[in-house]
Amino acid sequence: MFESFDLIALGLLTGFVFGFLLQKGGVTKYEVIVRQFLLQDFTVLKTMLTAIVVGGFGVYFLEGQGLAKLSIKPALLVANIGGGLIFGVGMVLLGLCPGTAVAALGERNRRAFAGTLGMLVGAFLQAESYNTVASCAKWVDLGAMTLPQLFHASPMVILSGLAIVAVSLFVVLERMERKAR
Amino acid sequence: MNLFTKQRWSPYLVGALLGMLTWFTFGVAKKSLGVSTNFSQVTKVVETALAPEHAAKVSYFSDYKVPSAFGWEAGIFAGLIFGGFVASWLSGDRSGQATPDLWVKRFGSSPVKSNALAFVAGIILIYGARLAGGCTSGHGISGSLQLAVSSWAFFFSLFASGLATAFLLFRKQAA
Numbered sequence A: 001m002f003e004s005f006d007l008i009a010l011g012l013l014t015g016f017v018f019g020f021l022l023q024k025g026g027v028t029k030y031e032v033i034v035r036q037f038l039l040q041d042f043t044v045l046k047t048m049l050t051a052i053v054v055g056g057f058g059v060y061f062l063e064g065q066g067l068a069k070l071s072i073k074p075a076l077l078v079a080n081i082g083g084g085l086i087f088g089v090g091m092v093l094l095g096l097c098p099g100t101a102v103a104a105l106g107e108r109n110r111r112a113f114a115g116t117l118g119m120l121v122g123a124f125l126q127a128e129s130y131n132t133v134a135s136c137a138k139w140v141d142l143g144a145m146t147l148p149q150l151f152h153a154s155p156m157v158i159l160s161g162l163a164i165v166a167v168s169l170f171v172v173l174e175r176m177e178r179k180a181r
Numbered sequence B: 001m002n003l004f005t006k007q008r009w010s011p012y013l014v015g016a017l018l019g020m021l022t023w024f025t026f027g028v029a030k031k032s033l034g035v036s037t038n039f040s041q042v043t044k045v046v047e048t049a050l051a052p053e054h055a056a057k058v059s060y061f062s063d064y065k066v067p068s069a070f071g072w073e074a075g076i077f078a079g080l081i082f083g084g085f086v087a088s089w090l091s092g093d094r095s096g097q098a099t100p101d102l103w104v105k106r107f108g109s110s111p112v113k114s115n116a117l118a119f120v121a122g123i124i125l126i127y128g129a130r131l132a133g134g135c136t137s138g139h140g141i142s143g144s145l146q147l148a149v150s151s152w153a154f155f156f157s158l159f160a161s162g163l164a165t166a167f168l169l170f171r172k173q174a175a
Helices: A006-026 A029-038 A043-064 A077-094 A098-105 A110-137 A149-152 A155-180 B009-025 B037-048 B052-057 B057-063 B073-090 B102-105 B111-132 B136-145 B149-169
Strands: none
Touching: A006 A098, A006 B009, A006 B073, A029 A043, A029 A077, A029 B102, A029 B111, A043 A155, A043 B009, A043 B136, A077 A110, A077 B111, A077 B136, A077 B149, A098 A110, A110 B037, A110 B057, A110 B111, A149 A155, A155 B052, A155 B073, B009 B037, B009 B136, B037 B052, B037 B057, B037 B073, B037 B111, B073 B149, B102 B111, B111 B136, B111 B149, B136 B149
């Protein structure tokens, strides 16, 4: 029923830092999440894009040195896109996502508690109903496809492009926010 | 002012540190950072214990490689709660305990209504995440930084539907 102690300990440490950062970043707050989707607060996008760019360069560097192995989730596009569309509705209704909801439990957030109970039930309903939607979910299967494979470019080129887009967006957002203040 | 007692950190600082956290998970733990798998795992472990024959017929567990034993994901789950607790305690941030202002303005101050809708929202949220194969952590951060096509497809669709839902629900507040 339990994996190795090492893995649980590493998970605990990772989870602790993760939860700490999410709380300090303000993304455990209903208003911050909902106002992102109302385009009034860009904390979520700023945090995620920074994490993706910084994380991406590091992880691909480690992979190049043979120090890390990638784990690419299969591109089952109907499942990915359909799931994403459902997820967006839930994220606005709850004002949290799964990770930030669990971190918000540490804040003794009642909505996070109700949401986490809902997630336990939801995971059960999803697994139980999967057999009936499976053939549809697996309709378009591109395998473990990455953007570098899709565009025939090196990961570093794509990450650099992403970094330029992210930094430009940040500059525009900071200017807009300074004006609005 | 001490950084640890400060209530809010810059999103760029938090994002950069989260990015570095993934160097640790991929480089040291040899694992991807995710949260939602844990919920499917609870279902799998409980079903396997209570109704093993039925659990064997749920093809989701094998199709999406849901792990049978608690480990990495369960550690993250417990750590997340503790991390959120310590971070809010250090800064004396209790804002998470109240019903949010924006919610009250739109849906009223009933805590029962707020909790009931949060419960339903949790069901929808994890249904989407598990169908897609991950959430804002597993797809949104870990998958996107690995430049996975699946993760970027998920990222764009969650934003599109989140925008539509938010503007439909909060028409007055959006103006």
